[in-house]
Amino acid sequence: MVNNDTAEKKIVINPVTRIEGHAQIDILLNQDNTVREAQFKVTDFRGFEKFTEGRPYYEMPAITSRSCGICPVSHILAAAKACDSIVGVNPPKTAVKLRRLMHMGQLIQSHALNFFHLSSPDLLFGFDSDPASRNVFGLIEKYPDLAVQGVKLRRFGQEIIEKIAGKRIHPSEWIQPGGVRWSLSRDRLDYLQDELPKALEIAENTLAMFKQMLSSFRDEVENFGNFPSYYMGLVDSDGGLEHYDGKLRIMDKDGNVVAECTDPLKYQEYIGEAVEPYTFMKFPYFKAVGYPEGAYRVGPLARLNVASHCGTPLADEEFKEFKRLGKNGVVQSTFHYHYARLIETLFCIESTKKLLEDPEILTEHVASRAMVNNYEGVGIAEAPRGTLIHHYKVDIQGRITWNNMVIATEHNNIAYNKAITQVAKKYVKTQQLQEGMLNRVEAVIRAFDPCLSCATHAVGQMALAIKLFDANGTLLDKQIR
Amino acid sequence: MAENFMITLKIDGVQISVPEGTTILKAAKDNGILIPTLCDLEGLTPYGGCRLCLVEVTGSPKLFTACTTPANPGMDVTTNSERLKNYRKIAVQMLMSERVHMCAVCVANDHCELQALANQLGVNHVAFERHFTREPIDSSHDFLVIDRNRCILCTRCVRVCDKIEGVHTLDLKKRSKNTEVIMDLDEAWGDSCSCTGCRKCAKVCPVGAIYIEGEAMSQTKNPDVAEFITARRNRK
Numbered sequence: 001m002v003n004n005d006t007a008e009k010k011i012v013i014n015p016v017t018r019i020e021g022h023a024q025i026d027i028l029l030n031q032d033n034t035v036r037e038a039q040f041k042v043t044d045f046r047g048f049e050k051f052t053e054g055r056p057y058y059e060m061p062a063i064t065s066r067s068c069g070i071c072p073v074s075h076i077l078a079a080a081k082a083c084d085s086i087v088g089v090n091p092p093k094t095a096v097k098l099r100r101l102m103h104m105g106q107l108i109q110s111h112a113l114n115f116f117h118l119s120s121p122d123l124l125f126g127f128d129s130d131p132a133s134r135n136v137f138g139l140i141e142k143y144p145d146l147a148v149q150g151v152k153l154r155r156f157g158q159e160i161i162e163k164i165a166g167k168r169i170h171p172s173e174w175i176q177p178g179g180v181r182w183s184l185s186r187d188r189l190d191y192l193q194d195e196l197p198k199a200l201e202i203a204e205n206t207l208a209m210f211k212q213m214l215s216s217f218r219d220e221v222e223n224f225g226n227f228p229s230y231y232m233g234l235v236d237s238d239g240g241l242e243h244y245d246g247k248l249r250i251m252d253k254d255g256n257v258v259a260e261c262t263d264p265l266k267y268q269e270y271i272g273e274a275v276e277p278y279t280f281m282k283f284p285y286f287k288a289v290g291y292p293e294g295a296y297r298v299g300p301l302a303r304l305n306v307a308s309h310c311g312t313p314l315a316d317e318e319f320k321e322f323k324r325l326g327k328n329g330v331v332q333s334t335f336h337y338h339y340a341r342l343i344e345t346l347f348c349i350e351s352t353k354k355l356l357e358d359p360e361i362l363t364e365h366v367a368s369r370a371m372v373n374n375y376e377g378v379g380i381a382e383a384p385r386g387t388l389i390h391h392y393k394v395d396i397q398g399r400i401t402w403n404n405m406v407i408a409t410e411h412n413n414i415a416y417n418k419a420i421t422q423v424a425k426k427y428v429k430t431q432q433l434q435e436g437m438l439n440r441v442e443a444v445i446r447a448f449d450p451c452l453s454c455a456t457h458a459v460g461q462m463a464l465a466i467k468l469f470d471a472n473g474t475l476l477d478k479q480i481r
Numbered sequence: 482m483a484e485n486f487m488i489t490l491k492i493d494g495v496q497i498s499v500p501e502g503t504t505i506l507k508a509a510k511d512n513g514i515l516i517p518t519l520c521d522l523e524g525l526t527p528y529g530g531c532r533l534c535l536v537e538v539t540g541s542p543k544l545f546t547a548c549t550t551p552a553n554p555g556m557d558v559t560t561n562s563e564r565l566k567n568y569r570k571i572a573v574q575m576l577m578s579e580r581v582h583m584c585a586v587c588v589a590n591d592h593c594e595l596q597a598l599a600n601q602l603g604v605n606h607v608a609f610e611r612h613f614t615r616e617p618i619d620s621s622h623d624f625l626v627i628d629r630n631r632c633i634l635c636t637r638c639v640r641v642c643d644k645i646e647g648v649h650t651l652d653l654k655k656r657s658k659n660t661e662v663i664m665d666l667d668e669a670w671g672d673s674c675s676c677t678g679c680r681k682c683a684k685v686c687p688v689g690a691i692y693i694e695g696e697a698m699s700q701t702k703n704p705d706v707a708e709f710i711t712a713r714r715n716r717k
Contacts, residue, residue: 054615054617054618055618056618056620056626056628056694058694058695059586059588062585062586062588062590063586066585066586170585172586173590173591173697176695176697177695178695181697369695371623371694371695397618397619397620397621398620398694399617399618399620
């Protein structure tokens, strides 16, 4: 909220472009025109937690996945895991492997979408370049080979999902509490195995290209949300990188593991949710420290920070190199989300290979059948953007009586505000509104890859209105691009 | 003897002969002319509820439900005029507006006769105000579930329960758009003492109103079950 004593003016960036969803950024200024604070506001209101009340628990994968068209698979899996815990059964081994395999497809396609379609125009054209061509179409024109690679990599991810679950987006019919509905056929497996080497090559090349570019972004690495925070992510029983199941680990800025949640039902002992009046997005925080000091980050950067290794040969090599960027192996610049995302993409393709070669993957027993045995269930999975938690309570007939979804993007909320404040302080000089500096404020959000709803604005066609107000609310300056 | 007495009529300009007493719907179907319908099912008593099988008969200003109207000698029936197409579109839209029909998150998505018909007729929007009912779901039965918000009141379940299974667990209460399928004396399904759990209601439900928990719709749906059992029973 604007305090008239200390802040006279306000800059509004609305909408923020090239992210998934709708948001605006308000930059609040002091009397001397320096930046006091920046606020990230999510203007969508969805209401999933309320309108799912009364629906049967097994409909939840289908309904909740509609909150997002980019990562429906992650929602489907978190929901299915919550349902598994309501029925109280373990899915057959092959069902778990197939679910994991589908999730690898999800991570590959989503990471490719963020890197190639949304973020690479900033990196390749520079933050001060003309916004008219700084988008995916500009990319196609100037770097057609790279754009095609991006499309191909994303397609591979989507094809994994389609071959396993029947369709690319919202494949909720395939999932069921206690397993999945159908097994994988040999011809589909063969197809994916044939396509895999090409995807692996693209991932390796992209990572090599990114590492080459890194030296030219020293300034951004230094100032793009480069601040200490806690980190949260799933790890497997050995502490390795994990996306589907495992324990939830919270790590501090120095690399010490401060909490590990092994029972998903107890996540609320570790995470609290605060509410601010200016946005529809909640502010989760690490309970042991409190709000807002308990700010933590999730997503690719956090996952690599909390993990001790990846578990696949190529990704492990890259992982070691990545860890050297930070003190005690904790990398804190938000800019490195891009880097972490590309390492994860490599990991996911290698994991896909491993799963496809698993002798059990074609087994036909893929579902355990059960009825409501518990009245509460929690499912935790690592969505492309971070930890995703679905928490349901049901009545004796399995009808949802209470629903709490903690979306990956929410976890980073405090971090968004910190990061944009840092970037705004460094780059926004309020005498005039410059394209590049405002884009940097946007770009830091883009580095987190937030997914604010189900929409994708891959092309910079939406108007970006930046407004400068004085203390009385009078418009001083306005730029529209 | 009467069964063997053949009559001749014209459907969509084609001369056809059928045994006396045959409905227009059956006469058309047996001769390769498909008239859309949601409530009718071979093997069950015709009901005439969904109004999708309306046809024109030359010489009469009113429309007839093909499922309940017997074919008469010399009848000239039109099954697919522009007027009928329009009425059918309206009927589908009215069914969709009456309760909650959200295909994307429905258990019957891609296995729904209402959805298929809407696609076939080119219904791409609902012109009427939608009524989002919030009837509680009854999943008290071990595996059968009824979501009355998706019910289109075709009464296939009521008829299959009565005529084929012979227990008459299901029936209707209230009137008009407030009509509801009930079990026994309006009890929770799990408390019904007459239900045999035969699943035929779920097999014939054209939408996602009655289904089997945890079973894929592709496995459950089998509307031909009524015709099949009736044919077996009548086998000489």
